[in-house]
Amino acid sequence: MCDEAKRDPAERLRQMTARLKERGHRLTPQRLAILRILAESRGHPSVEDIHKALLKDFPTTSLATVYKTITRLKDENEVLELEFSDLANRYDGNTPTPHPHAICTRCGAICDPDTPPLEELAKLVADRTGFRITSHRLDFYGLCPKCQEQDG
Amino acid sequence: MCDEAKRDPAERLRQMTARLKERGHRLTPQRLAILRILAESRGHPSVEDIHKALLKDFPTTSLATVYKTITRLKDENEVLELEFSDLANRYDGNTPTPHPHAICTRCGAICDPDTPPLEELAKLVADRTGFRITSHRLDFYGLCPKCQEQDG
DNA sequence: GCGTTATGGATAATGATTATCCTGAAAGAA
DNA sequence: TTCTTTCAGGATAATCATTATCCATAACGC
CATH class of the missing domain: 3.30.1490.190 (Ferric-uptake regulator, C-terminal dimerisarion domain)
Structure with a gap:
């Protein structure tokens, strides 16, 4: 009831990449991988969660890269940030509206x-x-x- | 329309001191002063706001004291915490329920x-x-x- | 392919909050 | 009032997510 399938991850990924490209952002392999992780994620991963998943395909990726990409996505309203003062923030790339x-x-x-x-x-x-x-x-x-x- | 008078600050202060005493917490001058600031505050002060106000009457009070007192009040459900990850948290001592x-x-x-x-x-x-x-x-x-x- | 420029990686800096440690004060009992 | 116990205050170091910095390099339009 809670983490049911939402929209198609592949479709959501296409949407995100199109919007980023359209706004003049470069599509690097690391960025694409982060988008994919967000699009496919059913939960609400933290930056560290994303980074860990990223290391499987890109073992040298820096945490800073994830933070920077997330900031972009926030600016473009392609990800919803859930802030916590005592825990790491969590992100929803599937449904970026509140x-x-x-x-x-x-x-x-x-x-x-x-x-x-x-x-x-x-x-x-x-x-x-x-x-x-x-x-x-x-x-x-x-x-x-x-x-x-x-x-x- | 927004920051209208709520309940009587003096009454609220009495309520808070009574509850703390009842639960076995000591009523030190610093603590009382913090309770008074919270009870009288119409806005939603941060720890630093409270500390600044406190320094007028108790110039040597440590920031740590404010943090510790706030933690007590949270534990006793006498203050509502509004968390922000990128700003200081804010507190409501007037209406501690969500x-x-x-x-x-x-x-x-x-x-x-x-x-x-x-x-x-x-x-x-x-x-x-x-x-x-x-x-x-x-x-x-x-x-x-x-x-x-x-x-x- | 080339050149421009945004991006990635590594790491230092930031800043709110928490932990630590010791001294002193609060509150109850005698 | 005095004594005793224990909690609270003050100062400061530690924590930890997030940002800032800096340079080498990869992306993308030409």
Whole structure:
């Protein structure tokens, strides 16, 4: 229910590479590999996760390269960043627009539940605060099913 | 509309001191001062903000003391932490239960809009993901009214 | 192929937060 | 009030994800 198949990874990869090229970014082998990892990932990998996966094909890749590529992708709105102050940030390259997440506070599992859209609520907030709302973040924290089992 | 008066700061201070005492924490002058700053704050101060305010009455207070006190308050659920990976975390001592925020991405202003409660949505997410939901975070990002003016 | 210039790699720097360690103060008991 | 125990404060070092820096090199348009 949680990490069901989303859109086709190959299609998403094509989309990302096309957008980067179109905006004048070079498509290096390392970059392509990072895009592929993001497109194929069902979870929400951290930079270190991505780097580890990358080392299988490109054993000399630097962590800095991953950070730089992620920054590009953020600038181009091709990846959604989930910030944490006490943990490494996590990234969603499949669905780069804001959407709710369920986050396990024990094991760090993150999944995308289906929920009604928040546009109405965002409009309400804009009306009441005078803000020009451009993005949002909705996280639910708790224990994932696996971690509940371990409680006995 | 955004930073309207909430509950009575003095009453909130009484509440916090009572809870800390009840749980066996000592009430030192520094701690009381931090509680007062949190209770009276209408914004969402960072640790550094709190420390700066504290120095007026206790010029030798260490930053570490503020961090330690905040940790206590988090453990006792008397303060709500808003985490940011690229900025200092911000704290709400007035309303320590999760509630939506509007956050200015330019100046960092944070305010508490009135919105319908999210309990139903949380229940829906719990049903669909199997998570045992214990907390949530709903942030809306955008430009506050002041920062919109500066755009011309 | 060539030349321009963005990118990759290695590593140092940054900065919020946490850990450590010791001294001193808070609170209860006598 | 004084004593005792233990928690809290202050100073500072350590941590760790993320950024910045710098140079050699690879990508891509011509």
